[in-house]
Amino acid sequence: MAQTKFYTGDNLTRKRWAKDLFRVILDDMEYKSMVGTSNTSAVQVRTELPKGAGDRITFGIRRPLTGAGIVGDQTWEGNEEKLSFKDFNMTVEELGHGVEVGGEMEAQRVPYNLVEEGRDALRDWWGQHLSDHMFAHFCGDTTYKVNGVVFAQAPTDPDSGHQMFMNGAASEAALVAGDQLDLGFLDAMKQRAEAPEPALNQDIMRAFIIGGKKFYRVVLHDYAYDNLRRSFNAGDYGDMLRAAKELKQPDVDFVYNGMMVSKSTRIRTTRTISGNQKIYRNILFGPQALCVAWGGAGKSTGTVMNLVVKQKDYDRLTTMFGGGIFGFKKTNFDGKDYGIIVGSSAAEPLSA
Numbered sequence: 001m002a003q004t005k006f007y008t009g010d011n012l013t014r015k016r017w018a019k020d021l022f023r024v025i026l027d028d029m030e031y032k033s034m035v036g037t038s039n040t041s042a043v044q045v046r047t048e049l050p051k052g053a054g055d056r057i058t059f060g061i062r063r064p065l066t067g068a069g070i071v072g073d074q075t076w077e078g079n080e081e082k083l084s085f086k087d088f089n090m091t092v093e094e095l096g097h098g099v100e101v102g103g104e105m106e107a108q109r110v111p112y113n114l115v116e117e118g119r120d121a122l123r124d125w126w127g128q129h130l131s132d133h134m135f136a137h138f139c140g141d142t143t144y145k146v147n148g149v150v151f152a153q154a155p156t157d158p159d160s161g162h163q164m165f166m167n168g169a170a171s172e173a174a175l176v177a178g179d180q181l182d183l184g185f186l187d188a189m190k191q192r193a194e195a196p197e198p199a200l201n202q203d204i205m206r207a208f209i210i211g212g213k214k215f216y217r218v219v220l221h222d223y224a225y226d227n228l229r230r231s232f233n234a235g236d237y238g239d240m241l242r243a244a245k246e247l248k249q250p251d252v253d254f255v256y257n258g259m260m261v262s263k264s265t266r267i268r269t270t271r272t273i274s275g276n277q278k279i280y281r282n283i284l285f286g287p288q289a290l291c292v293a294w295g296g297a298g299k300s301t302g303t304v305m306n307l308v309v310k311q312k313d314y315d316r317l318t319t320m321f322g323g324g325i326f327g328f329k330k331t332n333f334d335g336k337d338y339g340i341i342v343g344s345s346a347a348e349p350l351s352a
Helices: 011-028 104-109 114-139 183-194 222-229 234-247
Strands: 043-047 056-062 085-091 093-103 163-165 208-210 213-220 254-256 259-263 269-274 277-285 290-294 305-312 317-330 340-347
Touching: 011 114, 085 290, 085 317, 093 114, 114 277, 114 290, 114 305, 114 317, 163 183, 183 213, 183 259, 183 277, 183 340, 213 222, 222 259, 222 277, 222 340, 234 254, 234 259
Parallel strands: 043 290, 163 340, 213 259
Antiparallel strands: 056 085, 093 317, 208 213, 213 277, 254 259, 269 277, 277 340, 290 317, 305 317
């Protein structure tokens, strides 16, 4: 049987694979349903192809209308409310990873195409890393680094108006083992989003509109989720599961009080109380909570990912490199987060 070979000089094939890699890694991200180009997406994608590594990208995000409206015979003309946009800027940086997929001898020893396996391995790697980037910024993990360095821009802590602590604790340092998340805390987080106290001087947080109703997304750490679930009776939990099924939204485990709740082990922990008891930054968010911007990484400005395949050691071995120029950033104006509230609470693994 003839051995399929991949020729490095085939530019069309490289470009096609690079575009395919970009498409599939977005599909491989955890909670890919939250990522999209629309301003109704939780993580809005901006593609700025002329931009390169280290460049800053600036774009506008529309603020909510605040006018009271026009009633009856009141004059319409001249009383229109002007659209208000806030400039939002972020930095993109280059990240890549390479694999050696072997040579002709290795290819003859295994019943599969090593080059395709190398491409799939890069796909898996990118999907995992993009998911890590996303949750680091969601949770405000200021310690997050890539290979020991800050990537593009460091995640930022939530501001005081957009972070809440279980049982009214003054800070994460004041939380104790008994401060485990409950439904009342989720209610309080939602209330902070849709009806913030006047003293906080912050905007009402946009919600997702589904079937004419408002919803927020909630992601809990697995431990917080399981601790909470154990507090439900079977009937209530069944109702929540059915509500999620009826809503027909992907990546939603149950629905409670206008909140679509799910879980992830990528929710960040900030400190250990003792043993397996830790503090986790659970999140509630609406549209445009985060932005991810992609620059142009390929040989042409029409390619977001760059895939390089080359031979070495007298063409005996094949190596592959998949790279991209991008950056995540939490949407923030005037020092205040725009679309996310962090709820810090204690949690621990379930005991038998």
